[in-house]
Amino acid sequence: MSKPATDPLTGSGGRRHLLSVGDLGSEGIREILRLADSFAEVNTRAIPKVPALRGRTVASLFFEDSTRTRLSFETAAKRLSADTATFSAGSSSLSKGESLRDTAQTVAAMGIDCAVVRHCSAGVAVQLSRWLDAAVINAGDGCHEHPTQALLDCYTIRQRLGDIEGRRVAIVGDIAHSRVARSLVAALQLLDAGVTLVAPATLLPPAVDAWGVGVSSRIDDVLPRVDVVYLLRLQHERQERALLPSLREFHERFGLSAERVRRLADHAIVMHPGPMNRGVEIGPEVPEMACTTVAEQVANGVSVRMAVLFWLLGAEPAAAAAADVEASPAPERASAAEVSSG
Numbered sequence: 001m002s003k004p005a006t007d008p009l010t011g012s013g014g015r016r017h018l019l020s021v022g023d024l025g026s027e028g029i030r031e032i033l034r035l036a037d038s039f040a041e042v043n044t045r046a047i048p049k050v051p052a053l054r055g056r057t058v059a060s061l062f063f064e065d066s067t068r069t070r071l072s073f074e075t076a077a078k079r080l081s082a083d084t085a086t087f088s089a090g091s092s093s094l095s096k097g098e099s100l101r102d103t104a105q106t107v108a109a110m111g112i113d114c115a116v117v118r119h120c121s122a123g124v125a126v127q128l129s130r131w132l133d134a135a136v137i138n139a140g141d142g143c144h145e146h147p148t149q150a151l152l153d154c155y156t157i158r159q160r161l162g163d164i165e166g167r168r169v170a171i172v173g174d175i176a177h178s179r180v181a182r183s184l185v186a187a188l189q190l191l192d193a194g195v196t197l198v199a200p201a202t203l204l205p206p207a208v209d210a211w212g213v214g215v216s217s218r219i220d221d222v223l224p225r226v227d228v229v230y231l232l233r234l235q236h237e238r239q240e241r242a243l244l245p246s247l248r249e250f251h252e253r254f255g256l257s258a259e260r261v262r263r264l265a266d267h268a269i270v271m272h273p274g275p276m277n278r279g280v281e282i283g284p285e286v287p288e289m290a291c292t293t294v295a296e297q298v299a300n301g302v303s304v305r306m307a308v309l310f311w312l313l314g315a316e317p318a319a320a321a322a323a324d325v326e327a328s329p330a331p332e333r334a335s336a337a338e339v340s341s342g
């Protein structure tokens with residue numbers, strides 16, 4: 001797939017990156033969701049593996065704790081037959097005073113093709129994309145963005161509801177500190193969905209008026225009118241001061257209890273990026289209700305991240321991808337051809 005010279009996803013070294021949802025545009029998002037359909041089929045096989053990225057190396061550079069995102073990316077890379085390398089900040093030379101740039105370039109010098117980066121500071125993924133001769137995927141940078149979470153969320157909405165355009169989505173909770181909310185709002189707006197943020201004033205970002213979304217402080221007014229309720233946990237680790245009187249009051253005013261679920265339309269779904277705080281933003285019994293998609297989001301994350309890795313690395317050398325198709329056994333050939341064609 002050729003890209004124009006002004007492609008915002010392409011860095012100075014000619015590598016394509018995924019740093020922000022906004023860089024993808026609506027067509028880029030739709031293309032990745034189409035690719036994810038093919039990889040979702042791969043993940044249902046007895047041996048869920050294809051040779052699409054054989055010979056490539058994907059490194060996880062996580063400077064912040066993670067379970068779902070790190071394991072999801074590593075699983076996705078292995079199912080594409082890529083080699084993987086895992087970096088742990090706690091046991092690295094960073095503890096000896098080595099700079100972020102030197103650490104990242106040391107890892108890159110080992111011959112990686114892609115760096116999946118998570119860091120507590122906004123902008124680190126962008127900076128690494130300028131330093132490294134490898135594709136960089138932003139797996140969460142501070143309170144800034146988490147683009148692959150937004151992509152898997154959009155995929156899950158489309159899977160459950162059939163389409164995204166025209167859907168009404170309420171994002172509830174700690175908006176101010178949420179990189180997930182920022183990426184998801186951008187993706188939903190690009191796909192022509194309507195968004196309402198529901199939170200107390202202390203948990204809204206200062207420039208929320210510029211987001212182009214609805215804002216409400218009354219969850220009960222919003223619930224009957226939406227197709228999706230997307231819950232966010234309170235990110236105490238990012239809060240510099242107390243922003244709520246108590247967790248109990250937050251749950252009473254903004255938490256999605258089983259009683260509040262009954263106010264939703266029959267087709268409406270409940271989403272959460274995890275980890276969940278039961279009894280705070282979500283009622284203890286709600287995760288097990290049929291309308292809740294938490295487990296599906298985790299499963300879809302593997303398919304979507306396979307699509308992202310293939311989109312960044314596998315679509316680049318067309319000849320190699322074609323060779324992979326020819327080398328695949330007959331059951332894999334059709335799926336690989338679908339993926340290659342987008």
